[in-house]
Amino acid sequence: MAEASPWTPDQPIIEITDIHKSFGHVEVLRGISLKVRKGEVICIIGPSGSGKSTLIRCINALTPFDRGSVRVMGIEVGAPHLDKLALRRRVGMVFQQYNLFPHRTALQNVMMAPIQVLHQPRREVEARAMALLKKVRLEGKEHSYPGQMSGGQQQRVAIARSLAMNPDIMLFDEVTAALDPETVKEVLVTIKQLADEGMTCILVTHEMGFAREVADHVYFTDRGVIVEDGPPAELFANPRDPRTQAFLSQVL
């Protein structure tokens, strides 16, 4: 078990230093460093294949990295005997494909991890799960199965499921990319609400308007490096790097 050095809220909640990651001969991350402060909302944008998803998957140890260091609230993610439970109860993750458990109802999806992983009492977990589903505006859908819900509804259940672990950080990996345009908004509203409540959020997204609206800081990545970063107003209005300019002119 990796000994977590004491972390205080004045330190970065996530500190990534020069990480590298290759899949075979393809180097996906080529020395990325960034710091996230508690309560910050970070958006990572960039062309597909630029390593955005890999980067945030390194934060909760879903993808092991080759070199560099990732520290989450004092936990060294690259440590050989990483306490995955300690890390993952602090870091929630929402996926592009929702990945709800299809054999469980919405409520059961939200309740499973706190009961089985954290061994919290069922009654307590159920009350919290109901409240979370209400928060993501899915009251009345508690007993629906994922297959009976729309993509937007499923994605909100997935958000509630992550929140049930009471994480300090939420990772969103292109969570609206698989949704119909009309349901994108309902998911974004939920994320905005979370951000407003002070949740530390890292989003990989193609929703530039949303990034501009909610992000405190935006990173533009291309081919495994951070090309440019800054507050959204600055980065979107006056991109300095030609690659950023080219990308933004295509998507905006």
Added chain:
Amino acid sequence: MTARPMPATPFVLAPPRAGTPKLRLRLWHGAALAMLVLLSATLADAASTGPAARAGILVILLKWTPLLFRGFLFNILISVASMTIGTILGGALGITLISLLPPVRLAGSVTMQFFRNAPWLVLLFFAMFLLPFQLRIGPLVIPLPDWLKAVIGLSLPVMANVAEIMRGAVASIPSGQWEAAESLAFKRRQQVWSIIMPQCIKRMLPPWMNLYAILTMSTVLASIVGVNEVMTLAGQVSAAEGGRTDLLTPLYGYIMVWFFLYAYPIALLTTRLERRFAVKM
């Protein structure tokens, strides 16, 4: 979730017309086969020389029916017992196939491939001659009659096939399910038992039932190693009737009808389950 259609099996039949009761369809098919047997019996009857001297074939079949039927029940017993043992062993073997430890996975894989790629009859002989006629565990002596050896012999390929069905079902679960479970801090054991396996059961059921149908047909192999099942008894009946060649077609046709009546409903149910799960998953 994206729906993944179940792979087609040899048992996929043309879908029954909407509103046709399943039972009627089944009986109709069985009746057609029974008619075929009767027809062959009558034809054989007419062709036989000396019509007065010999008893009618239908009478003979009817006379031996209780004995043959007991033999048939024995086939069913062998199939159920082999399936039970094979499924339990195959489940355990299947677990080794999804182990994260390479040596465990390798050992499981070698075992699975060995028994899956051997002819069932060879495995049956293997069990017959390898197993002793009794097992001595301390003061306890367990006799191992031939039929029990046959059960063990047939459960070996069942085990290997169940393991492979399980491996395939696990592999068919989208990787996102593992990742979601992983990111929620479920332990490997919990991921397998609470998240992956429950989804696999549905996918495994149709091929498992398919395997059972094939096993049921293969129980007649036990006649070759001397178990008193329906084929052995049919041979004895034929001998008792003086080895009449005109009796053989109706006799074996009669037995075919029984197997058909037993296996066809299973095939129908398999098809129905496949269709239902293909829509739901």
